[in-house]
Amino acid sequence: MKTDVVVIGAGVIGGAVAFELAKSGRSVVIVDKGSAAGAGSTSASSAIIRFSYSTLDAVLMAWESAPKWENWSDYLGVVDPDGMAKFIRTGYLVYRTQGYSGEAVRKIWEEIGIPHEILSADQLRKKFPALDAGSYWPPKKIDDPAFGDDAVGELSGLYDPLSGFMDDPMLAAHNYVYAAKHHGAETRFKSEVVSIDNDGKRITGVTLLGGEKIEAAIVVNVAGPHASKINRMAGVADEMNIRHRPLRQEVYVAPAPNGFKLEDDAPVVADLDTGIYFRPHPGGTLNLGGTEPACDELHWVEDADDWRQETTVEIWETMMLRLARRMPDFGVPVSPSGIGALYDATDDWVPIYDRSSLDGFFMACGTSGNQFKNAPLAAIFIRLLIEAAEAGKNHDDEPVRYVGPRSGKEINIGSFSRLRQALVTSGTVMG
Numbered sequence: 569m570k571t572d573v574v575v576i577g578a579g580v581i582g583g584a585v586a587f588e589l590a591k592s593g594r595s596v597v598i599v600d601k602g603s604a605a606g607a608g609s610t611s612a613s614s615a616i617i618r619f620s621y622s623t624l625d626a627v628l629m630a631w632e633s634a635p636k637w638e639n640w641s642d643y644l645g646v647v648d649p650d651g652m653a654k655f656i657r658t659g660y661l662v663y664r665t666q667g668y669s670g671e672a673v674r675k676i677w678e679e680i681g682i683p684h685e686i687l688s689a690d691q692l693r694k695k696f697p698a699l700d701a702g703s704y705w706p707p708k709k710i711d712d713p714a715f716g717d718d719a720v721g722e723l724s725g726l727y728d729p730l731s732g733f734m735d736d737p738m739l740a741a742h743n744y745v746y747a748a749k750h751h752g753a754e755t756r757f758k759s760e761v762v763s764i765d766n767d768g769k770r771i772t773g774v775t776l777l778g779g780e781k782i783e784a785a786i787v788v789n790v791a792g793p794h795a796s797k798i799n800r801m802a803g804v805a806d807e808m809n810i811r812h813r814p815l816r817q818e819v820y821v822a823p824a825p826n827g828f829k830l831e832d833d834a835p836v837v838a839d840l841d842t843g844i845y846f847r848p849h850p851g852g853t854l855n856l857g858g859t860e861p862a863c864d865e866l867h868w869v870e871d872a873d874d875w876r877q878e879t880t881v882e883i884w885e886t887m888m889l890r891l892a893r894r895m896p897d898f899g900v901p902v903s904p905s906g907i908g909a910l911y912d913a914t915d916d917w918v919p920i921y922d923r924s925s926l927d928g929f930f931m932a933c934g935t936s937g938n939q940f941k942n943a944p945l946a947a948i949f950i951r952l953l954i955e956a957a958e959a960g961k962n963h964d965d966e967p968v969r970y971v972g973p974r975s976g977k978e979i980n981i982g983s984f985s986r987l988r989q990a991l992v993t994s995g996t997v998m999g
């Protein structure tokens with residue numbers, strides 16, 4: 569089989585890349601070892617669409633991607649007969665705490681013109697009566713004798729009214745793949761890439777488990793938590809300045825108390841004061857995840873095919889009790905409802921959208937638990953990087969730039985380079 573492009577991975581970002589490249593007229597084969605689009609780490613995603621990152625390029629990426637989620641079927645140009653994922657606007661509240669003041673983010677929002685307001689503790693309680701405004705910093709383990717201490721002071725919040733989430737991340741990936749197929753892309757599920765074929769200088773294609781070869785001059789590594797394995801297969805891992813590795817997480821669903829349901833206009837909340845993020849979800853529930861506070865161990869995984877998918881009692885209890893601190897009416901459920909999942913986390917929690925020294929081999933990886941929202945722009949970046957390489961430009965020396973239509977501002981794609989020095993960020997999933 570022969571094609572212009574092989575995209576490895578049918579997650580939300582692989583689907584987006586396939587859509588963008590097929591739309592621009594290339595023949596594309598999407599190869600995934602799983603059995604459905606979005607069944608990898610995308611299926612566990614909280615799918616929050618927010619604009620709060622530590623660097624201008626990252627904020628712009630989210631700000632420029634958001635209209636595509638809001639106008640999902642117009643952007644895709646198709647309606648998937650299996651259903652369409654939907655953007656739900658909720659707004660986004662960040663507690664301004666000692667470890668994360670949100671000030672760097674606020675300054676970037678000012679510069680771009682992203683609407684926001686600072687809520688005093690009183691305003692915060694009034695706008696979101698289900699939420700407590702106490703300061704419990706620093707986040708603690710539940711066996712810490714200080715875990716239940718009274719709040720020491722109060723917190724204000726940084727609020728933006730335009731954020732929200734996609735109601736079904738796996739369906740969003742399915743929609744992307746459907747739209748890519750509409751432009752002629754083909755899918756090969758249950759097909760594992762076991763070799764990245766090349767002549768020492770250029771990509772020639774991939775080999776699948778079982779021996780079949782797909783010839784292609786371009787291969788894009790969008791293998792999520794398996795991406796570092798694919799980069800090693802391609803022989804490009806050693807040239808990278810930034811590491812990316814699978815990091816195990818647990819995310820939970822729980823009944824939302826009155827006042828924190830979608831119909832109560834509850835926001836997405838980032839609470840680094842207690843070490844959690846959470847958001848309302850349809851059906852009277854809420855979704856909850858962690859923000860890597862210093863007291864919690866990071867669970868790095870050696871092999872993305874060998875890790876515990878079930879949740880653990882320790883993490884479940886910790887997350888539930890942290891939420892109960894922040895939301896006094898939250899009733900801790902009697903048993904856990906959640907899953908284990910993997911991030912592909914980089915050293916600085918910023919993704920890698922880049923070429924490589926192997927001509928024709930590109931990567932969209934290291935998405936660090938925070939790039940669902942950026943799939944639309946990630947796909948455009950990969951297309952621009954491919955076009956630049958074909959035009960004989962060396963992105964490593966002269967980074968490709970993209971001007972966002974919403975902001976009119978330039979994004980330096982080089983800020984997502986594999987060769988960058990680690991950027992100064994929150995050092996957490998917040999990016």
Ligand SMILES: Cc1cc2nc3c(=O)[nH]c(=O)nc-3n(C[C@H](O)[C@H](O)[C@H](O)COP(=O)(O)OP(=O)(O)OC[C@H]3O[C@@H](n4cnc5c(N)ncnc54)[C@H](O)[C@@H]3O)c2cc1C
Pocket residue numbers: 576577578579580581582583599600601602606607608609610611612613614615616617759760761762790791792793794795798817818819857909910911932933935936937938939940941942
């Ligand atoms: C728990 C959790 C919560 C998150 N919350 C948010 C959030 O709120 N907001 C946000 O913006 N981002 C969030 N993210 C991050 C976001 O969901 C991910 O960045 C995104 O889904 C990654 O998509 P992907 O397409 O790169 O990878 P994946 O969805 O993991 O897809 C990779 C695909 O590659 C396939 N594959 C791997 N190896 C091979 C191989 N050798 N051959 C063939 N196929 C292969 C896999 O089967 C898989 O389907 C979260 C992530 C997690 C895990």
